[in-house]
Amino acid sequence: MAELCAVVGVGQTKHAACRADVSIAGLVREAVDRALIDANITIADVDAIVIGKAPDMLEGVAMPELWLADALAAHGKPVFRVHTAGSVGGSTAIVAAQHVMAGVHGTVLTIGFEKQSDGNAMWALSVPIPFGMPVHAGAGGYFSPIVRGYIERSGAPKHIGAIVAVKDRTNACKNPYAHLHEPDWTLEKALETPMLWDPIRFIETCPSSDGAMALVIMSEERADKHAGPKAWIHATAMRSEPTAFAGREQISPRAGEMCAEDLWRKAGITNPAKEVDVLEMYVPFAWFEPMWLENLGFAPRNEGWRWVEDGVTDMTGSLPVNPSGGVLSSNPIGASGMLRFGEAALQVMGKAGEHQIAGAKKAVGHAYGGGSQFFAMWLVSSDKP
Amino acid sequence: MSGTSSHSLKNGVFVAPLEVAFPYKRTVGTLLSRFFTSLQQCRLEGTRGSDGRVYFPPAEFDPLTGAQLDEWVTLPDTGTVTTWAWQAIPEDGQPLAHPFAWALITLDGADVPILHAVDALRSDRIATGTRVKVRWAQERIGGITDIACFDLLGGA
Numbered sequence: 132m133a134e135l136c137a138v139v140g141v142g143q144t145k146h147a148a149c150r151a152d153v154s155i156a157g158l159v160r161e162a163v164d165r166a167l168i169d170a171n172i173t174i175a176d177v178d179a180i181v182i183g184k185a186p187d188m189l190e191g192v193a194m195p196e197l198w199l200a201d202a203l204a205a206h207g208k209p210v211f212r213v214h215t216a217g218s219v220g221g222s223t224a225i226v227a228a229q230h231v232m233a234g235v236h237g238t239v240l241t242i243g244f245e246k247q248s249d250g251n252a253m254w255a256l257s258v259p260i261p262f263g264m265p266v267h268a269g270a271g272g273y274f275s276p277i278v279r280g281y282i283e284r285s286g287a288p289k290h291i292g293a294i295v296a297v298k299d300r301t302n303a304c305k306n307p308y309a310h311l312h313e314p315d316w317t318l319e320k321a322l323e324t325p326m327l328w329d330p331i332r333f334i335e336t337c338p339s340s341d342g343a344m345a346l347v348i349m350s351e352e353r354a355d356k357h358a359g360p361k362a363w364i365h366a367t368a369m370r371s372e373p374t375a376f377a378g379r380e381q382i383s384p385r386a387g388e389m390c391a392e393d394l395w396r397k398a399g400i401t402n403p404a405k406e407v408d409v410l411e412m413y414v415p416f417a418w419f420e421p422m423w424l425e426n427l428g429f430a431p432r433n434e435g436w437r438w439v440e441d442g443v444t445d446m447t448g449s450l451p452v453n454p455s456g457g458v459l460s461s462n463p464i465g466a467s468g469m470l471r472f473g474e475a476a477l478q479v480m481g482k483a484g485e486h487q488i489a490g491a492k493k494a495v496g497h498a499y500g501g502g503s504q505f506f507a508m509w510l511v512s513s514d515k516p
Numbered sequence: 517m518s519g520t521s522s523h524s525l526k527n528g529v530f531v532a533p534l535e536v537a538f539p540y541k542r543t544v545g546t547l548l549s550r551f552f553t554s555l556q557q558c559r560l561e562g563t564r565g566s567d568g569r570v571y572f573p574p575a576e577f578d579p580l581t582g583a584q585l586d587e588w589v590t591l592p593d594t595g596t597v598t599t600w601a602w603q604a605i606p607e608d609g610q611p612l613a614h615p616f617a618w619a620l621i622t623l624d625g626a627d628v629p630i631l632h633a634v635d636a637l638r639s640d641r642i643a644t645g646t647r648v649k650v651r652w653a654q655e656r657i658g659g660i661t662d663i664a665c666f667d668l669l670g671g672a
Contacts, residue, residue: 153543154545157576174582190540204579206580249543250540261523261533
């Protein structure tokens, strides 16, 4: 049986289009230093370090975890790297937690980062591979037909994406670390933004960000002796599937459903919408909010968009989604999943500041990556299971 | 980025070239920006670590404690070869067009060596312990290539 563990420290950078004031090492250290201070420990107290980022093609630095080891004072400690595309921040936190759950290490530092300004994430992964179909679509182009498929299947009105976008951009104004602080959006203005990849509008897309997130995870034995709020990790889950195969359900991938089913089972959740107080979900394109609400088992199929329209996912709704502003307001890709996981932890630790959901006891962090093919989730709580 | 036009059949197997080229940039942050600026101005600046060791090129974070380093040390333009390899036939883009040495050079006052080129002309003129001096590039851009190479000190 796995050992219980908890998040005891959370640290993130100020996310921005270009953090020219810091090197990649400096960016990572900004998040790490804040997480260590938050946990009231030093790097000397850390037993192992688990780093994740999106593919190396994004910055053009091969295996950055190797040269970052020096900047992290990681000499004499094991350093691991996790790769699961855009979901990597989530799966990296899970791998870090698993080192503690397995009883191998007592205190693990985990980091997700991306310095998007050093490269071009849109096209770095779109090189024309021989013998394959050259898509040259970018992420928005790849996902837009899937979004259209959702709209047609569910009968959702076309303004749902804009509602999500305005909500997340408004929430981000309460989060000092968010990349975009744009307080003046209205639904009318949002619907006037250009159509980028029909049916995805400009406002319904995430920004490109530089940023990092770091978490300190401790065993129950150590966390019990640790002063300060904790986010106990009740359950973690990961699932994968290929990007394309005959008969694949593209709108609600089976791997995502399986990941959520596994999480609910492990955490003893029978009614996610009732039992989860706040949800930090990976929504890089606004329409994925209703799509994932359905995929993860919160909303019935084809009903997710009604929840958005009814304000269920607002900060004042019964299931607040992305009070931090989410990926739509900050997207340092390799950190984005860990930001979801860390923001979920902050909520149950009562440390989310202005975007705190009052009384949040159970929170879920969710990440997905690739062509909706890698899924990672965790459920954290202010109380032990 | 490559096209996919030159597929060819070799011994019954299709082969296609895949050349990936993509523009990136690097932002080095404010600390290392000082280092590159000083090179452009023909100055050699390293950082001092928590144990007193001087790093050139400067370490951004202390390799022992992880603390951010901010004590700068200006170094002279002379140093000592700690080890070396001979490049008998230089390739395009290397520091010198004629035969030269790649060497680890510890600047006077520094505690760790830097990899650079030594214009020794012949391999029998360089050895561990050889004294060398910076030759600055005529056109300096704020990069390690602002040091064109090292010359033998006193013409060994």
